[in-house]
Amino acid sequence: MPQRTRIKALAFDVFGTVVDWRSGIARGAGPVLARLGRSDIDPHAFADGWRRRYQPALEEVRSGRRPFVILDTLHREALEDLLRHHAIDPATLDEDTLVDLIHAWHRLDPWPDSVDGLTRLKTRYPIVTLSNGNIALMLDMARRAHLPWDAILGAEVSRIYKPLPESYLATARMLAVEPAELCLVAAHHSDLAAARAAGLQTAYVDRPLEYGGRPAPDADDGQDWEFSVDSLTRLADELCR
Amino acid sequence: MPQRTRIKALAFDVFGTVVDWRSGIARGAGPVLARLGRSDIDPHAFADGWRRRYQPALEEVRSGRRPFVILDTLHREALEDLLRHHAIDPATLDEDTLVDLIHAWHRLDPWPDSVDGLTRLKTRYPIVTLSNGNIALMLDMARRAHLPWDAILGAEVSRIYKPLPESYLATARMLAVEPAELCLVAAHHSDLAAARAAGLQTAYVDRPLEYGGRPAPDADDGQDWEFSVDSLTRLADELCR
Structure with a gap:
């Protein structure tokens, strides 16, 4: 098995992945x-x-x-x-x-594991948003829900919406890391597939309640992601050991 | 005395104001x-x-x-x-x-009052960077020095350097506040003068050691700023009471 590139930062999808x-x-x-x-x-x-x-x-x-x-x-x-x-x-x-x-x-609430998971992941990695949400939206949400982002990146900062490749590449560039050193964390296979195509590493978080228990529109598009977990605390177990 | 507009967010100069x-x-x-x-x-x-x-x-x-x-x-x-x-x-x-x-x-160190001051100010206001430093620089510095920014804004995000008016106006816009609802916190009269000209409120922080005890290049350009303090903890005393 080829050696994985060392992850230097984590970028998070937010709607559905971090908040409900x-x-x-x-x-x-x-x-x-x-x-x-x-x-x-x-x-x-x-x-x-x-x-x-x-x-x-x-x-x-x-x-x-x-x-x-x-x-x-x-x-x-x-x-x-x-x-x-x-x-x-x-x-x-x-x-x-x-x-x-x-x-x-x-004013969306985080999933029950989000704040604990992000807080633990932050001790080891820079954690940033890579959401289509704008800056004021992400900032209000983070302050209310205590999401401890190191930086709010994503659509408004790079002036481009996911899943265009440049949205992932611009985020890596702003963090001064190579695309392969950045890992996208997301509950959506479509987002992860685009990130992988752009050269990022990928972590899938299963959020079965995102659509109230019904399957996500892209439920059948799973791949063999670098990480696959059912909560951000589990991701912290895997990435911070 | 005319009523001041209520401050909704604080934007900080960083080099010299927050770190040495x-x-x-x-x-x-x-x-x-x-x-x-x-x-x-x-x-x-x-x-x-x-x-x-x-x-x-x-x-x-x-x-x-x-x-x-x-x-x-x-x-x-x-x-x-x-x-x-x-x-x-x-x-x-x-x-x-x-x-x-x-x-x-x-890897610059904060002034002794910076982390405590920012932490207290953050309980009441969103606190963001409005520095000419780039995102990776601000992020590395914040993680090392425990500066609890809500967001890293400034030059790389708005693609414009201070003291051009648009650097201040773009920051207000990204925060979804009016210029007069944003207060720039800075140790430099020149920065504050440009922010005021753009419509922002202003808070001067005296940092006599920025140039090793010698006067700053713009030491004589003081104005009657909305706030004038000698530390960020004093600013928190004024703004969080």
Whole structure:
């Protein structure tokens, strides 16, 4: 077996890997939907719809057809689209309510093992975000949830969205490490596959509750990742021994 | 007296304000100069010469005559120039020694009050770097010195060097705050003056030992800053009460 390159830094996907976006968004959306008299809409389905809806907008930016805009902006557009889909005119919500709902993405809870796992991993490796989330979003989330990042990197810093190869390569470059010295930690096979294609090492974290127990869209795309664990504390067991 | 805008985040100059670059560089350069048989060169004067020497290169980038390059690169060029000034051919130093010397900037010690002050300020405000230092430099320094930044912003993230107005404005934008809601904390009147001109609030930290007890180049450029303290713990006393 060939010797693995020594890992010098860990970059983390965040939504789904470190925090539970579905429960957090449902928690934020529930009371708003209730105030609108729309308790018929399941807040968890609303969260799923929101997450799904900004993928086409991300693709517009990735393709270069649209200049870079931050995720908060794409979240807002996707929310307005989702509201219209449910026959709710976004203009009937006041601006504070809209912004507060968009900021539900800033207030997501970590999975139970995340803070302990990150704290232990940080003793050995620099730990940075490599998320499509913007800086203010990641910073608000980290302060609220006590995520001890060494740096917030990712889309807004490199002005490019995953899974384009340059998003991974720019992060390695900013950390002054070779791509093979950087390990992406993610719950999504698609993200890991793109990172591997760019030359990074890969650590898969199984998060069976990300979609409320239903399989992830890319559940069948697994590969033989360098690491495969079911929590960040287990990753710390493997990487910090 | 007009009501001040509420501060929502603190951005810090780092070299001189949070860490003691002169002692750290002298500590790194001393043994190298000794090995070269050049104990006649005072390591502190060497540090002063190095710091002074990259200002023209910074100006080349600020003016747009040269595309953005990170500070590690400018540090290297300035070092080679300084060595030649002392009749030392940079090629006589092996690459590891050169890189290690450049990385002395990654291993600077904080002033005695910095970690405690930042830790207390962080309980109330997001604290970010707004330094001309690059990301890997700031990250290495923070891990070694236990500086608890919420995010590493500044030159490499905004692709622009202080004191250009956009360096301050881009930082406010990335934090999703208005310029007047962001306070720059710095030991240099010139930096603070540029931040104020861009609309930021300002906190001056007196660091009489930055130049080994001699006055700073901009010592006479003081203004009536919003805050003026002699340590980051004193700033925490003022801002966290």
